[in-house]
Amino acid sequence: MTRVLQLAVLLSGSGRTLENLQQAILAGRLHAQVAVVVSSKRDAYGLVRARQYHLDAVAVPRKDYPEASAFSTAINAVLARYPIDLVVLAGFLSLYHPPPALTDCVMNVHPALLPAFGGKGFYGERVHRAVLEAGVKLSGCTVHFADAIYDHGPIILQAAVPVEEDDTSETLAARVFTAECALYPRAIQLFADNRLRREGRRVRILPDTAA
Numbered sequence: 001m002t003r004v005l006q007l008a009v010l011l012s013g014s015g016r017t018l019e020n021l022q023q024a025i026l027a028g029r030l031h032a033q034v035a036v037v038v039s040s041k042r043d044a045y046g047l048v049r050a051r052q053y054h055l056d057a058v059a060v061p062r063k064d065y066p067e068a069s070a071f072s073t074a075i076n077a078v079l080a081r082y083p084i085d086l087v088v089l090a091g092f093l094s095l096y097h098p099p100p101a102l103t104d105c106v107m108n109v110h111p112a113l114l115p116a117f118g119g120k121g122f123y124g125e126r127v128h129r130a131v132l133e134a135g136v137k138l139s140g141c142t143v144h145f146a147d148a149i150y151d152h153g154p155i156i157l158q159a160a161v162p163v164e165e166d167d168t169s170e171t172l173a174a175r176v177f178t179a180e181c182a183l184y185p186r187a188i189q190l191f192a193d194n195r196l197r198r199e200g201r202r203v204r205i206l207p208d209t210a211a
Contacts, residue, residue, distance in 0.1 A: 005032040005192045008084045010075070010092040011039050012062075013124075015046025016177070017090035017109065017184065022053050024185040031192050035082040038075055040094055056082075062094050072097040086191055088184075089146055093123060097148065104198065106146040106153075107191070109184045111176045113158055114142040118151030128169040128176070139163050139172060141180045143187040145203065154203045156187045156196060 009018050018037060024030035037050035042059040050057035058078050065071035076099045079087070087098055089108040098106050110118055112127050117139075122130065131139045140160040147153040159179040163172060190196050195206040 003031070003085075003192055005085045005188065006035045006083050007032050007188075008079050008082065008087045009034055009037045009050075009090050010087060010096060011037065011044060011046040011090045012041050012093040013044055013046060013091045015044065015049035015090070017180070018046055019049055020181045021088065021090070021185060021188070022049075022055075030185045030189055032086075032188060035084060036078065038078055040071075040092060046090070068095055069097065086188065088188065091124075095148065095150065096146070104145065107156070107187065108144055108146040108151070108153070109180050109187075110142045110144070110151050111139075111173065111180065112142065113138065113140045113160065114144060114151055114155060118142075120150045122151065125169050125173065128172045131163065131172065132167060132169060137163055139176060141176050141183055143183055145198065154198055154201050156190070156203045156205075157183050159183045 011018055021030065022034060025032055034055050037055050037057040039047050039059045040062040042061050047057045047059060060074045060078060062071055065074060071094065075096065084102065085105065087102055087106040112118060112131060117127050117130050138160050140158060142155055143157045144155045145153040161175050161179050190205060197204045197206055
C-alpha cells in the first residue's frame with residue numbers, strides 16, 4: 001500500500017505551489033498530507049493560503065538570522081515537532097540545510113530546464129526574462145532533489161514548454177507554471193511510491209510494481 005507522505009512545505013511568497021499540492025492531495029492524485037508550512041517571510045500570502053486549509057503555518061523570517069546556518073537551524077526546530085518524510089521547497093528563496101535524517105529528502109521545482117537558467121539569483125520572473133533574452137526555443141520546469149547549492153541537486157523529472165514568438169515573461173511564466181502543476185505532484189508521488197533511486201547525479205525511476 002502506498003504510504004501517505006508527511007510533507008513540510010517551505011515557501012517565501014504567494015503559496016501557489018502549496019495551493020497546487022493541496023488540491024492534488026484533496027483530489028486523491030497525491031497520497032500525502034501537509035504537516036506544516038514554513039515561510040521565510042512573515043507577510044507571505046502563502047501563510048494565508050495554508051491557514052485557509054487549516055494547516056499548521058509558521059513564519060521563520062530570514063531577516064532575523066544573519067547566518068544561514070542559524071536560519072536552517074530555526075526551521076529544523078519547527079520541523080522537529082512533526083513526523084516529516086519529505087521537505088518540499090515551494091518558491092523558497094533561501095538555501096536550506098536539513099537535519100541529517102532529511103538530507104536526501106528535500107525536493108525543489110525550478111521554472112526552467114536545469115542546468116540552464118539556474119543558480120543563485122535565478123528565480124521567478126528573472127528566469128523567464130533570461131530565457132527570452134537568450135532566444136532559446138524551449139523552456140520548461142525541473143523537479144530535483146535539493147542540495148547545498150542553488151538548483152544543483154539530482155534531477156527527478158523535467159517537462160519542456162515551447163517558447164512562443166510573442167511571449168512575454170508573464171505569458172511564458174504562466175505556461176511553465178501549468179507544467180509545474182502536473183510535474184511536482186507526480187515527482188512527490190514517485191517518492192511516496194519508493195520509485196526513485198539516486199545514483200550519484202542521476203535519479204532512476206523504478207518500474208511500478210503495482211501496475
